[in-house]
Amino acid sequence: MEGQPDVEPRNQDQMDHEREPVEDEWKSWQRGQVRNTLHLVSAAAQWILLLACLIYLGIDSLQPSTPRSDKVPWTHIRYSGKSNGGVAMNLTAEVGSIQIRNGSIMITCDGLYLVSLKGDITFDKEGSLKLILQKTDKTSGFLWEQTIQDSSGAVHFTTVLYLFAQDNIALWTSSNATIDDLSFSLVLLSPFICSL
The missing domain is CATH 2.60.120.40 (Jelly Rolls)
Incomplete structure (x- = not known):
C-alpha cells in the first residue's frame, strides 16, 4: 500500500469512548421529548377540563333561576x-x-x-x-x-x-x-x- 497515508488502526476502547457522549446526548434528547410530550398532554388535559367547566357554567347560567323561596310573590x-x-x-x-x-x-x-x-x-x-x-x-x-x-x-x-x-x-x-x-x-x- 504504497502512496497511501498511514492510517492508524483505532482500538475498540477509543471508539466506544467517542460513542458514549453521542449516546448520552441521544438519550437526553429522548428524555426531553418524553418530557415535552408529557407537558403537552398535561396542558391539553387542563384545557379540556377548563372548557368542560366553562360549558357547565354556561349551561347552568341558562337555567331559569330558582327563587330563594318556593313561592314567588x-x-x-x-x-x-x-x-x-x-x-x-x-x-x-x-x-x-x-x-x-x-x-x-x-x-x-x-x-x-x-x-x-x-x-x-x-x-x-x-x-x-x-x-x-x-x-x-x-x-x-x-x-x-x-x-x-x-x-x-x-x-x-x-x-x-x-x-x-x-x-x-x-x-x-x-x-x-x-x-x-x-x-x-x-x-x-x-x-x-x-x-x-
Missing part, C-alpha cells in the same frame, strides 16, 4: 265598583301570595315587578280623569299615571316597575268614577332583597 285582583276621587280603591286579592291591607298592596321584596292593569272606567265629570298607581305614603311621585279623556274609556297598561320592600302601593282616581271589571296583576320577576 304575586297577586291578581278583580275590582268592580265606585271610586272616590283622591281616595285609594278598596282592593282585595282574588288570588296570590301578596297581602292586601286596607286596599293597599303590601310589597315584601325589593325587585322588578310586572304590573298589568286593564278595565273600563266611567265618570261624570267634564274633562278628564287620572288613574294613578302610587305609594300610600305619597312622599314620592306617581309610579304610574294615565289620563282618560273620554267619559267612558278602556284602560290597558303593562309595565315593569322596581319596587322596594315595605312599600305599600294603591290605585287612585282623581275624581269619582265607576270601575267595571278592573283586572290588576302584580308579579315579582327578579328578587333582590326578600323578607318572606
